[in-house]
Amino acid sequence: MDYEQLAEEITSWMRMYAAQAGAWGYVVGLSGGIDSAVTASLAVRAVGREHTLGVLLPCHSQAEDAEFARLAADSLGLEPLLVQLDEPYDCLLAALPDGTPMAKANVKPRLRMTALYYLAQSRGYLVAGTGNRAEIMVGYFTKYGDGGVDMEPLGMLYKREVRALARVLGVPEPIITRPPTAGLWAGQTDEGELGMSYDDLDAILAALDEGREPDADPRLVAQVRRMVTAAAHKREMPPSFPVRR
16 A cells, blocks of 8 residues: 555545535544544644644543653644543542443543534534544444544554554654553553454454455454444444334
8 A cells, every 4th residue: 555645645535524514624632642643643734733733631641641642743743732631520420320440431532522522613623533444343432432523534544554654644653653542541552452462453354344254363353253243333323213104
């Protein structure tokens, strides 16, 4: 794949998408990870840094998340906006009955989604998503959290393709090589939660997309098939009952 050409094609698509929506620019949540850094880079190319708002949204987050997010912003000449969500998170949980650890963790991306849409609507911008194909297919995102966006520039790219695109775009190497994490709790990593590496996940999904049997551990293949099936509801609009008239 020609990643220079791919960068230009995504950039043009983002520019056209914003124009068709009557939007002035894009808001991107900067997590400190490679996907958000690549998305912000593409947004800057598409609409310029003056119309790209990078936002840091810490919510009882690790300090290094903000450090990597600022590194991404600095590399693009962006002055990121800091929205501290610790207190809103604590207040909301205090108002709710006790829940499971995962239910509590998923409040964080849903608060971030709310903040990003507030900022986007206030400026006439769109919210650019940061999900890649591997995550979207297996449902490794929070419904109406980081999945609540206006468009997904990386939504058809496997993680390995995002890495290659990142190098073409000049994303700082420490961000590219950093272990992916959603930052939901201390020590949390994407691959630890998924139970496999992104390389394995990419390879299995690519084979399934091409209609061939993956050359991988059968247990991992079965696991991926289960995740893809279970996540179908997360990839679709909410269904309505089909009333016959």
